[in-house]
Amino acid sequence: MKVVKRPTILTVICVISFTAAILGFPTIFSPFIKKKGDFFPAITGILISLEFISIVGVWYMKKWGLRIYILTALLNQTLMLYIDNWQSYKLILPTIFIGLTAFFYNKMDNNL
Numbered sequence: 001m002k003v004v005k006r007p008t009i010l011t012v013i014c015v016i017s018f019t020a021a022i023l024g025f026p027t028i029f030s031p032f033i034k035k036k037g038d039f040f041p042a043i044t045g046i047l048i049s050l051e052f053i054s055i056v057g058v059w060y061m062k063k064w065g066l067r068i069y070i071l072t073a074l075l076n077q078t079l080m081l082y083i084d085n086w087q088s089y090k091l092i093l094p095t096i097f098i099g100l101t102a103f104f105y106n107k108m109d110n111n112l
Contacts, residue, residue: 013101014058028041047072050068051069
């Protein structure tokens with residue numbers, strides 16, 4: 001198994017995304033999410049956890065990390081539209097992350 005060195009730009013975007021994911025955990029307990037329904041905090045928690053896991057995958061230069069991140073970003077945007085909390089600035093970080101990571105996709109490892 002060949003070890004691929006992570007580019008510096010991916011390190012920077014992963015650290016920023018780790019920070020954003022960690023700061024997103026308190027939203028699980030926000031009154032706004034709780035008011036929307038009993039299952040919305042659980043869905044929000046699952047999406048934030050999947051985002052965190054996918055960033056770890058990208059950190060280790062795994063292709064599955066990007067795949068899970070794209071799925072999580074799409075589901076998260078869909079959830080925000082559904083609960084009427086979507087704002088265009090919430091697309092900035094996922095778009096940058098996906099764009100930069102996709103640029104290095106061919107250098108990533110297929111294995112777990």
